Structures are given as structure tokens and as C-alpha cells.
């Protein structure tokens with residue numbers, strides 16, 4: 572029997588894992604996918620229900636017929652450009668398995684800094700203040716950031732020391748966020764609310780001690796011409812208007828109303844946006860103290876705003 576050149580549409584019967592990875596990588600490379608070998612390992616590993624380390628250790632393993640058919644479909648989808656996270660249905664993020672699908676943005680590695688900073692901020696407040704801390708993640712999307720916070724502070728939430736809310740304009744994204752929270756056993760611990768920026772009454776009492784937001788911050792042109800996953804993700808999750816700053820501009824104007832006295836906002840920004848965001852903050856009627864945190868790529872990624 573002559574083996575087929577491509578795995579798309581025709582999977583080798585009883586092909587070994589090593590062979591499947593090689594052939595899948597070849598197909599994805601020919602389709603112009605930028606990381607064909609890695610993606611091949613992720614897809615073939617997924618077909619085996621195993622991770623890449625297992626795949627490397629078992630190159631001789633053979634895939635069953637049903638799984639091989641599934642794999643062929645996944646390769647076809649990846650070759651057409653669909654993100655791996657949508658094909659596999661999850662993304663590993665901050666050591667958590669976040670369910671992903673076209674209802675929401677795929678969480679990005681750089682957003683781990685936002686979640687880690689929020690966790691540090693909440694921990695410091697819980698130690699410092701004897702009172703309840705109210706934290707609100709605006710624009711939660713898949714719910715990844717709120718989930719990381721809820722898991723870290725289960726006890727504080729159960730004791731009523733931390734009130735945690737998450738909101739989004741997209742009801743679909745909130746559905747996914749709710750599924751992610753439920754899958755990790757913290758479904759009842761986060762109040763979810765649907766609406767524009769700070770409009771939904773997500774927190775009793777209204778104002779937050781900590782606001783966390785990764786709003787859309789790409790320019791419309793970047794979204795239209797962008798490569799990779801951008802064409803597959805909800806436009807509402809990406810498009811920040813002509814200069815990318817439309818949403819941040821609107822949220823910043825609302826900060827004095829949304830934050831409690833001594834409140835802090837953590838805003839994720841795109842490359843080169845920390846300076847213009849700092850200028851917007853300087854224009855607020857209250858004097859905010861502004862610092863920036865840099866991500867692993869050396870980009871100023873989180874703007875921390877403390878109100879008096």
C-alpha cells in the first residue's frame with residue numbers, strides 16, 4: 572500500500588506516533604503554519620490523550636482508527652488557520668486548563684502578569700486591612716484572570732473577606748467564564764455581570780478596591796491585517812478603535828466613580844501604550860499615582876493606577 576503524501580483527508584492506518592508527528596508537521600508547514608512541529612506534537616498528543624513529553628517517550632505508539640479520523644479533521648482545521656486552542660478546546664495558562672472556544676479571546680501568556688499582579692495586590696490588602704476587599708475584573712472574556720484569583724483566595728472568599736466580581740459586554744463570553752469557574756469548583760465564588768465597562772452593578776456598594784482590566788487594545792487596522800488567531804477570535808475582544816485606546820480611554824474617565832478611596836486599577840496595555848495611558852490618567856480630576864510593570868518580553872504591560 573502506498574502511504575498518502577498528506578494526512579489531510581487520509582490518515583495512515585496504524586501509523587506510529589513519531590510518523591504521525593512528522594507527516595502532520597509536513598502538512599502544516601506546506602500550509603504555511605508558523606510552528607508546524609510544535610502544533611503537530613500538540614495535535615497528535617491530543618489524539619492520544621497525552622502530552623508532548625509522553626509523545627517523545629513513545630514514538631512507536633499506534634493510534635486507534637477513531638482517534639486517527641479525529642486527528643485528520645483537526646489537521647485540516649489547523650491547516651486552514653484555526654488556532655490550536657479552539658481545536659483542542661483548551662489553553663494551558665498560568666498552569667490552569669482554560670476552556671477556549673470562539674465565544675471569547677484565547678488567554679495570552681502576557682496576561683499572566685496581570686493576574687499575578689492582581690493576586691499580589693489582593694494578598695497585600697487582605698493582610699493590611701481588617702475589612703472586606705472588593706475586586707472586580709472588567710472584560711473577563713474566558714474568565715481566566717478571575718478564575719486564577721478565585722482559586723488563590725478560595726478561603727478569603729468563603730470567609731467573606733474578599734468579594735470578587737467579573738463582567739463583560741459579551742453574554743457569550745460570560746457563559747464560557749461561568750463554565751470555566753464551574754469546572755474548577757469556584758462557580759459560586761465569583762459574581763458575574765453582563766454590561767458595558769463599569770455599568771453593570773457587579774459589586775454590592777458599587778465601588779471596587781481593585782479593578783482589573785484587559786480591554787481590547789489593538790488598533791482596528793491591526794485586527795484587520797493581523798495574522799495567527801486574530802481572524803478567529805471575537806472582534807469585540809480585540810478592536811480598540813483607530814489608535815487601540817478607545818476602551819481604555821472610556822474606562823479611565825470612569826475610574827474615579829468606579830474605584831473606592833485608596834483604590835487601585837490594574838490595566839493591561841499594548842506595546843507603546845503605557846505612555847499615552849499615563850497622559851490620560853494625568854488628565855483626571857483626581858491626582859493618581861501611576862507605575863508600570865514590565866512583562867518577560869521587556870514590554871510595559873500593566874499600568875497600575877492608585878487613587879488617593
Ligand SMILES: C[S@@+](CC[C@H](N)C(=O)[O-])C[C@H]1O[C@@H](n2cnc3c(N)ncnc32)[C@H](O)[C@@H]1O
Pocket residue numbers: 675676677678679682709710711712713714715716738739740741744766767768785786787788807808809818
Ligand atoms: C482582550 S479580551 C480579554 C479577555 C480576558 N480578560 C483575557 O485576558 O483573556 C477583552 C474582553 O473585553 C470585552 N469587552 C469589549 N468591549 C467591552 C465593553 N465595552 N465593556 C465590557 N467588556 C468589553 C470583550 O468581550 C472581551 O471579552
